[in-house]
Each structure stands twice: as structure tokens, then as C-alpha cells.
Amino acid sequence: MKVFGICASPRKNTTEYVLKIALDKLEENGFETEMFICQAKDIKPCMHCDYCLENKKCVIDDDMGSVYEGLQNSDGIILATPVQSGGVSSNLSAIMDRTRALEAVDYNILRGKIGMSIAVGGDRTGGQDFAHLKNITYFMIHGIIPVSGGPFGSNLGASFWSNDSLDDIKEDEYGIKSLNRTLREFENFLNKYI
Ligand SMILES: Cc1cc2nc3c(=O)[nH]c(=O)nc-3n(C[C@H](O)[C@H](O)[C@H](O)COP(=O)(O)O)c2cc1C
Numbered sequence: 221m222k223v224f225g226i227c228a229s230p231r232k233n234t235t236e237y238v239l240k241i242a243l244d245k246l247e248e249n250g251f252e253t254e255m256f257i258c259q260a261k262d263i264k265p266c267m268h269c270d271y272c273l274e275n276k277k278c279v280i281d282d283d284m285g286s287v288y289e290g291l292q293n294s295d296g297i298i299l300a301t302p303v304q305s306g307g308v309s310s311n312l313s314a315i316m317d318r319t320r321a322l323e324a325v326d327y328n329i330l331r332g333k334i335g336m337s338i339a340v341g342g343d344r345t346g347g348q349d350f351a352h353l354k355n356i357t358y359f360m361i362h363g364i365i366p367v368s369g370g371p372f373g374s375n376l377g378a379s380f381w382s383n384d385s386l387d388d389i390k391e392d393e394y395g396i397k398s399l400n401r402t403l404r405e406f407e408n409f410l411n412k413y414i
Pocket of ligand 1: 229230231232233234235236302303304305306307340341342343344345346347382383384385
């Protein structure tokens with residue numbers, strides 16, 4: 221089974237660090253993984269030109285092509301975002317909107333896949349849950365089954381406090397606990413439903 225992880229930070233730092241931990245654990249447990257890193261990638265916002273509805277592809281020729289492939293070929297999807305302005309990054313927001321072109325080709329293309337959310341905030345309570353809710357909403361809209369850490373903690377996904385520092389996120393034991401809980405459910409769902 222294949223898991224596609226999107227690191228939605230505009231740089232390679234704390235979000236990439238925790239997404240890599242997640243993907244490494246999945247690899248150890250027999251999953252094939254691929255990470256798409258937004259850093260230095262060209263992903264333009266959707267222009268709502270409706271070209272995709274007519275022509276079954278997006279009119280914009282940029283790095284979104286790799287995201288389309290990754291999403292489409294995956295069984296599980298991890299959206300890992302830094303918290304920006306109390307929500308997901310603008311990179312991730314653009315990716316979400318541009319998914320429209322995939323469904324113009326095949327309405328069911330993402331349905332039944334399993335999704336999980338990772339949110340990394342500079343602050344302990346900087347909006348991680350709002351970022352999760354956006355990711356979960358995206359999953360719902362596209363028929364992707366969202367998982368969380370379950371009813372006893374990490375209830376919306378894996379939440380990290382970076383304190384704006386790669387050194388400090390490594391000390392966030394509760395964040396790792398929330399990642400492990402969420403990953404366990406993610407793997408359970410992949411094994412049960414895919
Ligand atoms: C434009 C911008 C907005 C941000 N807004 C928030 C925020 O609302 N809440 C928060 O906790 N951290 C916020 N941060 C801090 C980042 O979430 C934090 O530094 C995170 O670790 C960055 O992830 P990265 O290292 O993968 O880029 C913001 C950072 C930037 C650049």
C-alpha cells in the first residue's frame with residue numbers, strides 16, 4: 221500500500237521533520253511512501269477559469285503535476301502543514317483548490333482513500349485544531365476517509381508545538397505521542413478498508 225505525504229511548508233524545516241518521522245515509521249511497517257515537499261516548488265493558485273471542466277486537465281503547467289500523480293496513485297494521504305494565520309499554509313490551500321482538476325477527469329478519483337492530518341504550530345495553541353479541521357473538511361469533500369488519534373487524545377490528528385525551532389520540536393514529546401496515536405489509527409484503517 222502506498223502513502224503520499226505532502227509537506228506544505230514553504231521551507232524544509234519542522235513540518236518536514238515530523239512528516240519524515242511518520243513516513244519512516246510507515247516504511248518500517250511495510251508501506252511504500254512518497255513525500256512531496258512544497259519548498260521551492262511552483263504551485264499557483266486556482267484561477268477558477270473552468271478550463272479543467274471542459275478539457276479534463278488544469279490549464280496551469282507547474283509542479284502540481286507531481287501532486288496529482290501522488291494523490292491519484294496513493295491509498296493513504298497525509299497532509300502535513302505548518303499553522304499559518306491560524307489555519308493551513310497558503311501552499312496547501314492552493315493544492316486543495318487545484319484538486320478540482322483531478323475530479324474533472326474522474327469524479328471518484330480520491331474516494332475511499334484514507335487521510336490523516338499533521339499540524340505544526342509555532343505556538344502550543346496556535347490554531348493546530350483549525351488546521352486539522354480544514355484538512356478534515358478537504359478529506360470529506362473529496363470522499364477521503366479522515367482518521368484521528370481516536371477518542372482518547374489527539375482527537376483530530378497529530379499536533380506539534382515547534383516554538384519556531386527545529387531543536388525545540390524534537391523535544392515535543394506530546395506531539396510525538398499524538399503522531400503515534402494518529403499513525404496507529406491510520407495504519408488500522410489502511411489495513412482494514414483498502
Ligand atoms: C506567515 C506565518 C504565519 C504563522 N502563523 C502561525 C499561527 O497562526 N499559529 C502558530 O502557532 N504559528 C504560526 N506560525 C509559525 C509556524 O507555524 C511555525 O514556525 C512552524 O513550525 C513552521 O513550520 P516549518 O518549520 O515547517 O516551516 C506562522 C508562521 C508564518 C511564517
